[in-house]
Amino acid sequence: MRRILFLVLLLSPLAASPSTAQEARRSAKDYFDEGVARKSKGDWEGALADFSKAIEIEPNFAAAYFQRGWLRTTPDGYNAALADFSKALELNPNMTDALEQRAFVLFKRNDLDAAIADYDRLIALGWHPSQSYYMRGVMKSTKGDLDGAVADFTAIISMSAEDKGSDKSMAYLARGLALRQKGDADGAIADFDAAISVDPRSALAYFDRAQAFEDKGEAEKARTDYETAIKLQPDLAKNVKKGVSEKVERARQTADEREDARFAGQPKSAREYWDRGNHFLSKDDLDSAVADFSKAVELDPKLAAAYNSRGVAYLKKNEPDKAAADFSKYIELTPLEPGGYNNRGNLRQRTGDLEGAVADYTKALELAPNMNHLYCVRGVTLVLAGRDEEARPDLEQCVRRDPRAKEWLDSRVESARKQRAAGRP
Structure with missing residues (x-):
């Protein structure tokens, strides 16, 4: 009798190893939750395996398809991601996150009509209207439907009449670009003006307005805006060098000559030293720039801008410790x-x-x-x-x-x- 009982226990599922038994009891949700935890820790391969296991156990698990699709959204994985988002939407047609991600993948694949159709649905569902109209406008502009793009960007401006934030600024910028493509330089400039009024530190707004001025042959205005754009975002300089016309270059040279004459005399105040230091900095005369900025802060230790400018000069001179000290002093004086x-x-x-x-x-x-x-x-x-x-x-x-x-x-x-x-x- 004992021998029979031993054989029964040996062959029974109850005799399986603890880990195997535990594995058998795990549900699709267990794998899904573990996948979310792995994803949050950056273990994307482990998360991908967990979401796939959840789908294997529960083939109608819409959220698992979405999460796996999100992880697959890379240039090499767009096809697989698209399939996962589409399956998630088949199971849950109103899953706006999946709809937005699918539109993004379609856009990356240059399937603009399908991407626009997904944004049509997002707009109908009321999903983040400003972002939906903006992305649909970008896609329409990309495919050459400039009137449709202008209409979408105008919708954002209209719905955010009291808004002073990024949505409105970006809408003016985008509409200005579309108007410029349509040949309406004056309309574009008006929109770039509006973008700057919302966000005076928008380097792109100055850069785009410079190009519109260039379209109109207003070289001096173009030069001024290019220089402002570069001060706000120095990496735009290479774009200016590629795109700026000969007449703008001539205007720049003339202005440089005027600037040289302006700073020929000896500064008398801290601000004048700072101003001349910036002139030297723009010409990469770093030692002269540092000397002037140092004189400026000697005369006025609370002239915050001089510390920031000297920090930039030290950074260019590859003196990081001095640059760090100056940037920290600038932050101390102007914490906002x-x-x-x-x-x-x-x-x-x-x-x-x-x-x-x-x-x-x-x-x-x-x-x-x-x-x-x-x-x-x-x-x-x-x-x-x-x-x-x-x-x-x-x-x-x-x-x-x-x-x-x-x-x-x-x-x-x-x-x-x-x-x-x-x-x-």
Whole structure:
């Protein structure tokens, strides 16, 4: 009898190993929850396996398809992501997150008509109207439907008549670009004026207005706007050099000659030293710039802008400790000005203090949420730090706010991943 009982226990499922029995009892939701936890920790491969297991157990698990599709949204995985989002929507037609992500993938695949159709549905469902109209307008503009794009951007401006934030600024910028493409330079300039009134630190607004002035042959106005754009966002300089016409270059040279004559005399005040220092800085005469900025803060220790400018000069001279001290002093004197945090963040990223850089970019964004450049550089810094999941919203925001940034951003992200793989900041 004991022998029979032993054989029964041996062959029974109850005799399976504890781990096998536990595995058998796990539900689709268990795998889903574990996948979400893995995803939050950056373990994308483990999360992908968990969501796939959840789907294997429960083939109608819409949320699992969405999460797996989200993880597959990479250039190599667009087809698989598209299939997952479509399945999620088949199971839950009103899953707006899946609809928005599918539209994004379709846009990346250049399937503009299908992407626009998804945004039509999102607008009908009332999903983030400003963002939906904006993205649909961008897609219409991309496919050449400029009138449709103008209508969508106008809808954002109309619905946010009292809004002073980023949605309205970006809508004016986008509509201005569409009007410029239509040949309406005056209408474009009016929109860029409006964008600047909403966000006076929008480098792109000055850059785009400069191009519209150039279209009209107003070289001096174009030159002034190009210079303002470059001061606000120095990496735009390469675009100016590529796109600026000969007449604008001549205007720039004439203005430079006037500037040289203006600073020929000896400064008499702290602000005059700071002003001349900026002139030297623009010409990469870094030693002269540092000397003038130092004289400025000697005469007026509370002239915050001189510390910031000297910090930039020290950064160009590859003297990071001195640059850091100046940026920190600038922040101390002007704690509500985002430029100091941005500059110190750039310095910290360059010297490998990635956590410090992210903290500075985050503070700058709190103070200036309309500065798209900050989303871009914070996203790249997070990638460099191995925090890809946290980087993703910033990278998507960067491209959504300015689709022209995509090529630059892709290059920076690829470079960041190579640096990370090589074990260097």
